[in-house]
Amino acid sequence: EDKVVQSPLSLVVHEGDTVTLNCSYEVTNFRSLLWYKQEKKAPTFLFMLTSSGIEKKSGRLSSILDKKELFSILNITATQTGDSAVYLCAVADSGGSNYKLTFGKGTLLTVNP
Amino acid sequence: DAGITQSPRYKITETGRQVTLMCHQTWSHSYMFWYRQDLGHGLRLIYYSAAADITDKGEVPDGYVVSRSKTENFPLTLESATRSQTSVYFCATLGGYNEQFFGPGTRLTVL
Numbered sequence: 002e003d004k005v006v007q008s009p010l011s012l013v014v015h016e017g018d019t020v021t022l023n024c025s026y027e028v029t030n031f032r033s034l035l036w037y038k039q040e041k042k043a044p045t046f047l048f049m050l051t052s053s054g055i056e057k058k059s060g061r062l063s064s065i066l067d068k069k070e071l072f073s074i075l076n077i078t079a080t081q082t083g084d085s086a087v088y089l090c091a092v093a094d095s096g097g098s099n100y101k102l103t104f105g106k107g108t109l110l111t112v113n114p
Numbered sequence: 115d116a117g118i119t120q121s122p123r124y125k126i127t128e129t130g131r132q133v134t135l136m137c138h139q140t141w142s143h144s145y146m147f148w149y150r151q152d153l154g155h156g157l158r159l160i161y162y163s164a165a166a167d168i169t170d171k172g173e174v175p176d177g178y179v180v181s182r183s184k185t186e187n188f189p190l191t192l193e194s195a196t197r198s199q200t201s202v203y204f205c206a207t208l209g210g211y212n213e214q215f216f217g218p219g220t221r222l223t224v225l
Binding site: 033042043045103106 | 157
């Protein structure tokens, strides 16, 4: 059974801090790892990672994958109150001809002014 | 507008009733998914579909039925609702780069 574990489960920081969110996984047929941001609505896509060591970057957010150690990190620099959300990590399994995601429980990030 | 829509957005029903949650997409994406999201469990896959007339079970399929007669629609039916099915339900599609796009969600309460 595929498994995704995120840590920490929650985090409180002050504006301007840098945070690192962790995601470790076990999956039978790894296809990709995805990060989502969820505020009080549906998750929105942030990054998809398929190759080790290649950093994906979007503004103050960046992410990298280590397929050997089976984990990924999501970094947010110079945090803002608008970054407060649940960050979800998911792993895509491509066993056979099917395709599905297994999600971690998320990290709740609270950024205080 | 293009994208994914879900209806209803909110639903209150009683134990034992049949409920159908609708999902419609305008992208013609092949893959579609139904998730439920509960505190402490995160997002869990109920069913998914690789194409019209092809569906498969996810992690928590019991008590749910799906169909996909057309590419753009993927309804989820609770045949006899139970209190444990109170949840927020998200429909999603798979984009061209294998990222999933989520609908706005349906908040279902079973009394």
